[in-house]
Amino acid sequence: MEVLDSVVIGAGQAGLSTSFHLRRRGVEHVVLDANAEPGGAWQHRWDALVMRDVHGVADLPDAAVPPAGGDERANTFVPAYFAAYEAEHDLPVVRPVRVRRVVDDGGLLRVESDAGTWTSRTLVNATGTWRRPFVPRLPGAESFRGRQFHTAGYPGPDRFRGRRTLVVGGGASAVQFLGAIAPLTDTLWVTRREPVWRTEPFDPEAGREAVAHVEERVRRGLPPRSVVSVTGLMLREQEREAERLGAYHRLPMFDRIEPRGVRWDSGRFEPVDVILWATGFRPDIAHLGPLHLRSPLGGIRLGSTLATSTTAVVDPRVQLVGYGPSASTIGANRAGRVAANAVAAAVADQAGATT
Numbered sequence: 511m512e513v514l515d516s517v518v519i520g521a522g523q524a525g526l527s528t529s530f531h532l533r534r535r536g537v538e539h540v541v542l543d544a545n546a547e548p549g550g551a552w553q554h555r556w557d558a559l560v561m562r563d564v565h566g567v568a569d570l571p572d573a574a575v576p577p578a579g580g581d582e583r584a585n586t587f588v589p590a591y592f593a594a595y596e597a598e599h600d601l602p603v604v605r606p607v608r609v610r611r612v613v614d615d616g617g618l619l620r621v622e623s624d625a626g627t628w629t630s631r632t633l634v635n636a637t638g639t640w641r642r643p644f645v646p647r648l649p650g651a652e653s654f655r656g657r658q659f660h661t662a663g664y665p666g667p668d669r670f671r672g673r674r675t676l677v678v679g680g681g682a683s684a685v686q687f688l689g690a691i692a693p694l695t696d697t698l699w700v701t702r703r704e705p706v707w708r709t710e711p712f713d714p715e716a717g718r719e720a721v722a723h724v725e726e727r728v729r730r731g732l733p734p735r736s737v738v739s740v741t742g743l744m745l746r747e748q749e750r751e752a753e754r755l756g757a758y759h760r761l762p763m764f765d766r767i768e769p770r771g772v773r774w775d776s777g778r779f780e781p782v783d784v785i786l787w788a789t790g791f792r793p794d795i796a797h798l799g800p801l802h803l804r805s806p807l808g809g810i811r812l813g814s815t816l817a818t819s820t821t822a823v824v825d826p827r828v829q830l831v832g833y834g835p836s837a838s839t840i841g842a843n844r845a846g847r848v849a850a851n852a853v854a855a856a857v858a859d860q861a862g863a864t865t
Contacts, residue, residue, distance in 0.1 A: 513629050514538055515857045517621050519612075519797075520636030521603050522550025523570065524832035526592060527846025528634050529601045530571045535854045540628060542621070543605040544641070548596055549589025551640035558666030559584045563686065563748065568843055570595050609637075613800045619827060631860055632853045634820075634829040635798060636846075639791035646789060650767040660787045667691050670784055674698075676772060678763075679788030680705050682743060685758070687788055689749030692757035698780055700772075702763045708742035728812045728834040731805025731823075733793075793833055801825055809834075820849040829853060 516532060518525050521543035532539050547553060562580030567588055569575050573595050578587050596603055607625040612633060614620075621628045643662040651658075656673075659665065661683050667690040675691055677684050680701035691697055727733070745753055752758065764772040764780075771781040795803075795810070803810045803822050810830060811823040822828040829849035832842050 511629055513618060513631065514540060515630065516632040516634060516853045517542060517619070517628050517630040518634040518636055519609050519621070520550070520638060520832065521545070521548065521592075521596070521601075521605070522552075522636060522638050522832065522842070523568070523592075524638070524842035524846055525550070525634075525636035526595060526601065527571055527843045528636060528829075528831055528849050529603070529846075530599055531847050531850030532634075532853060533599065533601065535850060537850065537854055537857060539602065539630075539853075541601060541603040542607040542609055542623065542628070543603055544608045544637075546606045547589065548593035548603070549585075550592060551638055552588035552592070553585055554640060554662070555585040556664045556666050557583055557585065558664075558668075558690070561587055565682070567591075571843060571846070573598065609797045611797050611800050632827045632829070632856050634831060634849050634853065635795065635833070636831045636842075637794040637797075638832045639793055642792040642794045643787075644789050644792050645787045648765070648767055650769075653769050654767050654785065655769045656783045656785065658785045658787065660789070661687075662791070664786070667694055670695055670786075673783035674781065675784040675786055676700060676780070676782040677786045677788055679790065680743075681788060681790060683790075684788035685743055685745065685749060687786055688757040689746070689752045691786075692752035692755050697752075697757050698761060698782065699758060700761045700763055705758075705760055706742040708744045728809055729814050731807045731809050731811035733807075733809040795830075795833075798828070801828065803828065816848065817852065820845050821852050826852075827856060 515537045516539040518528050518539060518541040521541050525541055529541050545553065560580060561578040561582045561584055564584050567575050575591060607623045609621055609623045612619055612621050615629065619630050619633050621630065640662065643660045645660055670691045671694045674696045676698045677687050678700045680703060684699065688697055688699055765775045766773055771779055773779045803824050805811045812830065813819055813821040813823060820829045820831055822830060829852055831845035831849050
């Protein structure tokens, strides 16, 4: 039985960054990717998302993002960048591989998938969130006669033309969707909490504060929250027309869905043709269930120092990147380096113990 030093699950930004640093450290590993092609979650973004609408793509280690024209589709530009990176650095990516579960096997980790089994001394989970879209359960949802979409299946603004659209969610995606849809049709915006708008520039210091807040949650074992939940929301120039149309007048969350619209307990009813759920995603970690990593608070507790900030406290053989504060592309790169260092140290410790 071949035993690898590490298995990385996921070949998005965090997975590729981790693989790059593992290779530099001489750590024998493989990267298992559920997608048939390179690109991580970017290849599944909607066709209407062009590079000028992307908040930013951080450089992968030792390879700057090439210049992009504003009208280039993000779901082709970024995957092409990832594919070139994999080839240039000869990263050991195997695809398509859907991991079913990871179990302890006498002190080693056994990764079981639809394409075979790998055994390893350590594991880096870089599966992100894209395959776990979240839609709140509300009474009457199945009775709705219109269309419902989630961010993961957003078809582009033209599909909403002339259809009264309800956008649900308080994050950056909801703001962007309203910016694109409001000039084409009548819209409503619903959030659970009053949105917090940011007017001052988002400088590096603010970024560090936001990341620190999310890090504190995962250190305590709480489920992670998005960085934007801390930073607040900002309007870009391409959203000013929607603002002028009143699209960002927020309504509180409705209580139930009816065949032709939504209703509040107060009796208020709003007819809608489409509900667009910009309600985010949850970490894609069900395959780690057999390792019992979750804390009683519902999240996976990570280490409290920089060197252990990707390490599962319950099982130090496991690193999590693209989880919590490292869910952004910038955070994913840092997490990949930290995780690779932790893996290299763990493998060295195991080798020393064996000797």
